[in-house]
Amino acid sequence: MTKVYRGLGLACTYPENWQLSEETAAGHADQPTVVGFNLQSPTSAFMSVYRYPRNVSPDEAIEEATKAIAADYDGIELASFEPQRELIHAGLDQSQPISSVSNTSRGTDLNFYYLDLLITVRLISFQFAQHTFLVQFQAEDRDFTAMERVFQAMLITMIQSLQSSPEQPDEQSAGEHFADDNYEFGDDYEFGNDG
Secondary structure, eight states: OOEEEEEEEEEEEETTTTTTEEEEEGGGGGOOOOOOEEESSSSEEEEEEEEEETTSSHHHHHHHHHHHHHHSSSOOOOEEEEEEHHHHHHHHTTTSSSSHHHHHEEEEEEEEEEETEEEEEEEEEEEETEEEEEEEEEEEHHHHHHHHHHHHHHHHHHHHHHHHSSSSSSSTTTTGGGGOOOOOOSOOOOOOOOO
């Protein structure tokens, strides 16, 4: 079974055995404003999503996240990539030309050791409507490989909810249509052709 997170103008379907937490920052009149959310699996895997104003570029969002990780861990290996494949599977290219997707999205894979474990982090940042989003997938390397399809399924539901919501999404109604959809996470989840 699955649950649905609704906030930040999007909806994200995730496995029911994952734990949800929100990140907040001081907003107007010192009222907390949600700026991101985290989904933690029962294992080492987790996904974090942050929303920035559009004037923060995907490159800047990736750079900020990379610096934060590098401040805590030594010996980080970086590999930048264009996240077209992930975003095409998610359907982002249906409303934007491929060239627009590659110009407004960035990705970086990071690998580092923590204790004796190899940790894999995938950062994907893209712009949609009035915001820049940063998605972070992280897990111990073997767990990352096992969870990659689940990560991709969560990204797909998130992108689809962004595409289906109005230009200025209403936090309450963003992605309401996902509540009745039955997204299955597991080996039989179909993503289409990888080519």
